[in-house]
Amino acid sequence: MSPLRPLDDDSAYRALQTHDARFDGRFFVGVTSTGIYCRPVCRVRLPRRENCRFFGHAAAAEQAGFRPCLRCRPEQAPGLSGADAARSLAEAGARLITHAVAAGEQPSLPAIAQRLGITERHLRRIFQAHLGVSPIDWQTTQRLLLAKRLLTDTTLPITQVAAASGFGSLRRFNAAFAERYRLTPGALRRATGTDPGVRPLRLPWRPPYDRASMMAFLAARPLARVEAADDAGWWRRTLAVTHHGQTLHGWIALRLDEDAAALEVAPTLAPALGTVIERVRHLLDLDADPARIDPALASLPVAVRPGLRVPGCIDGFETMVRIVLGQQVSVAAACTLAARLVERFGAPLATPWPGLDRLFPSPRALAEASPEAIGTLGIVRVRVGALQALARAVDSGTLALHPAAPVEDTLARLRQLPGVGDWTAELAALRVLAWPDAFPATDAGVVKALGGLKAAQSLPLAEAWRPWRSYAVMQLWQSLVDRPEETDR
Template sequence: MVLDTDAAYLALKARDARFDGRLFVGVTSTGIYCRPVCRVRTPRRENCRFFGSRAQAEAAAFRPCMKCRPEIAPGLSLMDSSRSLADSAARLIEDAVHSGQALPLPRLAARLGVTDRHLRRIFQAAHGVGPLAYLGTQRLLLAKQLLTDTELPVTQVALASGFASLRRFNAAFAEHYRFSPSRLRHEGSNHAPATRSEGLRLAWRPPCDVEALLGHFARRQLQGVEEVDGLVLRRTLSWPHQGRRLQGWLSVRFVPERHELVLSTSPSLVPVLGALMQRVRQTFDLDADPARIDPVMALLPLPLRPGARLPGAMDGFEAAVRIVLGQQVTVKAARTLTQRLVDRLGTPLETPFPALHRLFPDAPTLAAADPEVLGQLGIVRQRVKALQALATAVASGAIELHRGAPLQATLDALRALPGIGDWTAQLIALRALAWPDAWPASDIGLMNALGSRDPKHITALAEPWRPWRAYAVMRLWHHVETLEAPR
């Protein structure tokens, strides 16, 4: 929802980063649209048109600014507004574009349980453009970022952005931006000469509690798989692509003064850069809106730390395995069990970083493992059954563990597996599905923080924290982290 025009202009003049990704300004004298944080001279009020999305601005024939780069602005979180169905459709479109997948409107509507016509109507009302126009904007903005931040050949950028041919790609650019992709790459380099060597830039809305976020990953890091070094997190990763799995590494560097992080990857993962960008946004909760979340976190019986974020997962299956191994044990004990699993079943990988040399075992590997071997690692029989049932379901495609998976159906499928109860399912929803209202009521850490052993009582206490209870979980855990409460 766009602010009234006077308030929007004030936000633009103040370069207020709280509105980044929620407000865009089209300047009629230049035909360009910008983020509210753009550092160029503030345009005259009568030359400004305000939009609630990039797609609206582009539908009005404005081109994206080369300096502030609207394509790196924060996007939508799972609880952005009451128009949740339209926002779910927008997220699914964005994920499909970045993953290089086709998502025809009938399939999108069926996935959301509505008709094509109803989806078009609510989408137009919520976002100001139809779903096909939104899809086109997302493809062009992904292409613009890849052209600006990478050295990928133009043909490869076209394919990675979902265009069937270079001819269609060039035609779309000429129609929407009025110049060719090669010219955009040249002009983008002139505006930001250091960007391409730096990596892919992704922005967040301030404030962001970077210390707590990276601290969560640092306390759980696995040797060989991941490393937290100051404001940098590096890890190994395998990713599905065209019937095979690509293997490599990625590095994320936080730049708090710019409200951005910078993503770089091994050359082997370049074909899936779009999908990795989306997963990084989820893993570090870059699309969160602190202006909505922090007032609710102020209701907790704790000192307020502004900018709470949900630590997600680059690999949903890996997160689920860690959560199962964390049943009824401390963070330290869970990390020890998981490390043994990685050392025994993880695939060796060469990287330029001495700390990174092994991949986390994937679902087919864990499903096919000898249960006796898993038992020798110190994993009790009940959890071995749970791990292998989970791995089998994920490997077969019966369960998907990512932001676009249907919440209730996935929770039901998880609870139907042996050894997986509501605590485990809720934490998987928090970490892998990015569900901001997840609430593991039987968690001992929450009970310790809230001074009660009654799950019904602490659930009642958490009622005022809806729909952000998962953020409350992270805040309460952070508060008791030094006690190594069971997770």
């Protein structure tokens, strides 16, 4: 059985026969008769068992000489959740590389090793041992799959696709593409026969997925002029993304369909499509594996809703600001304060929708604002100090707020900031860092759902829910939704 793959070959073939979406992204199948590798949900003609080779991830399939299927599109498969990445340094390194590739960066192996606190030699060794490929092979696969998506889903010129996917030159991009996929980027774009910009992108998940709860969570926390939901099920928002040192502005629109999220992206954000997709997958928790999570929560004192996900965030700084504003106030009050920040410090942005016309304030905008200007919005002085300290840390680069950031180090840096206590840090771990085992024991909603248990009592109880305590928190919060006396976060 190859690294990361949860099934033996016979079980994997049965999952392929039934197109079992629970294993989408958990393994890939290479077909020796065609030289192509597919997702288990692929709807092409079922290959013969003797022609199938099974791999734990796309990089292993490509290293074995298989090229990605143009129909099921392996670059669309759900990724690994935070719990998977935490199992080993190799997987943590893989997440760091994947995050950097999505951002169009070219991380060096020494830099990745330093982030993990190990030597470059050890990084290479554990990658080979746990993932079966080298860090360079993993990075090349991620770049090429991102490039494949850009070629299929955008109209970016091929030179821009090469740059956006992290290749230093068009020559290197063409050579890597030809070596792995045995056709040119232009030939692949012609072969897909798609019409970029007309159909929404599809971002699949592993079922079940509680769509209603996710959309209700987002709708209950509206941010005027930045976010908006409509009666047709679309949720839209403005967005700023830094890509190759340049800040791009635009909008996204998403809807949760029966088996995938539909995503539309403003043309201005097309060069940063990898980052946008990564952020949306985090926001909607699309990489979670309910088959592993839900059974572990059986001892919860509330009914477990199948497929309930942990809402992440589209922008780590913005969500941290909203968490700080939410200290000791209701969700509605925090939304009001956040809207005042947007009105006062958010940059204007034109979108196709009236009323959706501002960006959330940048870290620099809040860091450079006078405390008095922020205070006039009704934000108490201690909270103003916390917001500006947070903004300065993010703007200076000393604090990174995204799922690939090291959890322990990031939480330690957060706790050094004024106004950041245990509750704020745990909410950051849960929503910003995508840590599956966060547990804000002092949260009012958690306390109420557990019948008034204090932290000293609930923390020992919560040990039974490791390493999925973040999902336990969501189940506890969800149990309050239909109660008139609900306390939500």
